[in-house]
Amino acid sequence: MTRKAPSLPLLSCMLAGSWIVSDNALAALLDDSKANLELRNMYLNRDYREPGTATSYGEVWAQGFIARLESGYSEGTVGFGADVIGMLGVRLDSGKGRVNGASGGGGIGMLPLESDGSPVDDYSELGVTAKARISKSTLHLGTLQPMLPVVQYNYTRLLPGTYSGGLLTAQEIEGLTLHAGRLTEYNLRDQSHRQDFPNDIDSFDLLGGSYAVNPQLTASYYYGRYDNTYKQHFAGLVHNLPLAEGLNLRSDLRYFQTDYDASGVGRNHFLNGMFTLSAGAHKFAAGFQRMSGESVLGVITGSDPYSTNLSTYWTFNRQNEDAWQLRYDYDFVGLGIPGLTFMTRYISGYDIESSAGNNGKEWERNSDLVYTFQDSTLKGLRVHLRNVTYRAGQVTGPGAVDIDENRVIVSYTLPLL
Template sequence: MQKSPVSLGLTSAALGLSLAMPGFAEADFFEDSKADLEFRNFYFNSDYRQDGAAQSKRDEWAQGLLLNYESGFTEGTVGFGVDAIGLLGLKLDSGPDRRNTGLLPVGSEKAPDDYSRAGVTAKARIAKSVLRIGTLLPKLPTVLPNDGRLLPQTFRGGQLTSKDIDNLTVNLGRLTSNTERNDSGHEDITAEAKGIKGGKPTDKFDFASASYAWTKSLTTSYNYGGLEDNYKQHIATLTHTFPFGTSQSFKSDLRYARSLADGASNVDNTALGARFTYGISGHAFGLAYQRMDGTTGFPHLAGTDSYLVNYVMISPDFANPQERSWQARYDYDFATIGLPGLTLMTRYLKGDNFARGNKEGTEWERNTDIGYAFQSGPLKNLELKWRNGSYRSNGGNNIDQNRVIVSYTLPLL
């Protein structure tokens, strides 16, 4: 079978590594390698409806190319490997008065025509433990890189993941720099939270986690995150799924987080969240409740997603100091009626009990997602999604937003 130029390039890179490392055993390194190229086309429109809005509209269109390569490991007691990522964003439409959608960098006068970045990760494996050093995209409650726009957010650092004990997953690591989703450079890491003061950029974010699966349906975990001179955070979670009948289930997702000041910052937050979902024959009915206590909102790393049950599309996670919020959600998988790949999600959130000036603040948000992924034929791996949302408050932004994403993933290895 004839290989594509990109596939040949990846193979050549791996071969170069084998020549540079004496005793390099190629078999598993090559046979377990995988690579793909994603074409992600993204249109983003956000209309600001409140009086006196500084920017009435954010409206941009862009094309992204995301190349991912993961090697296998060399043979032996210690196996070595390498991963690589290449990212390119191309401007299709923008304007000085329509910038800052998160798709493209924000220039001094206009968004640039393109931006790019690349990263390499060296990895080593002993038994069921893997150490990665380089470009990282960790997926932990304390650090969730954002992938909700054209290109994903990435970090630099080191991460050790161990699964040597059955049912137990342990993660340890440090992050040293942050590249947000619409940027090419590497910056020190900062914190985001409502009401936060006194923190400063740093090159030290330490994390540790332990997750244990007691049964196939019950998992508990503890996560620690410490951003030097900003905050220290402890997160405990419990998820449980109770199946009953032939096509029914009830899932519980409980989350508790305590965040404390480090250095001169004023972080003080306790976050409690609970989400319950009842599923039956393709339908899923969900309810969630969330409350904030303390003098600041819930902190997380700048640009990342927040690990709160009410972190959604537009609002900054319904995490104002002292805020209480609830969510009602409905999902449907059309595969139940013979249309696999077609999905629907809609939800409504309401928040109150927080200060907005000299009055009680209130806010609500409504989201709807419709997606379709082709399951077979020449269009397999093509996905279409429309995301629509509205957000209203009694003193902040009032926003109507639409996102249209078309993505196609081309397997290379």
């Protein structure tokens, strides 16, 4: 596989600058440094409920290692530093006939594949990020993992995806956080190399931020432009309303408008939201979405859509798709078992436009049981059991294949500094 080194001259200059400092400045930089190693063991099996296809069952078991080193900043008006992330994925069990998807399934997406379709034994990535700080503003150049409404890196398999580029974050005004950035390359969750965006797309640019109007209400706006493919506006509101002792109502509203420039597809409107009532150890939630227009929601390569209906298997962002969701969470601390949590949700999408017609339907059900060890010996060890059922009714396109799936994720983060 082709490996591409970062092609940002300024990154090298800043890296050099971060070390050409006085002994006192270097000591401050090292004193604020932190490092950890995340061990992530993941098993996934997927039963494709599509009789007569070449691949009806997928199964992968692998071990991931994710090392992160984050330096502090050198002293001075402008502080310099550097972050490093190193990732290694090792196949424990799988084979050529168990990693490819059924018709329309798109594969499991957990390990890179050889030219003959068999999974690799291991894969890795090394990312370096130079950073600078002035007052309460920071600039990061290099490997990035943004979590913003217009772009979110994916971490739903063994190793997380990454991007290359620059991101400026400013927090000079209390309650206001601003972002501006450009992404030029991406690395998918099941790849070990960075690459240019497809279809001759040079970059993705973003600008926006969020403002805490008061402790209960936060408003946000972001703009994104995916080169000559689309431009996108996002507006969001999050409100927390205390109702009584131990009772709270959270409202999360999100709206996207995507305009396609060169493709001629047109405009997309996407409104979605979630209302969550917290009552002690219980959470009851209801979500909705309304999709309209001549296209689908714009999402850049490698990113998850910022949708309340983003689920374990599917994204529910097909053309003109409306959807609703019911969700329940329980924290077993209410029964005297701290560290144990449960979640189940059901999402139903309908009125989907596809080649199969304009009344397509699909639904997904997820159930999660998570336990994080609390005692001193195994403290921080996390066991995550996940069950997924997805059904596509009169829908064609990516992912439109019935599946039953189980995942087991065991993770532990070991502090190094």
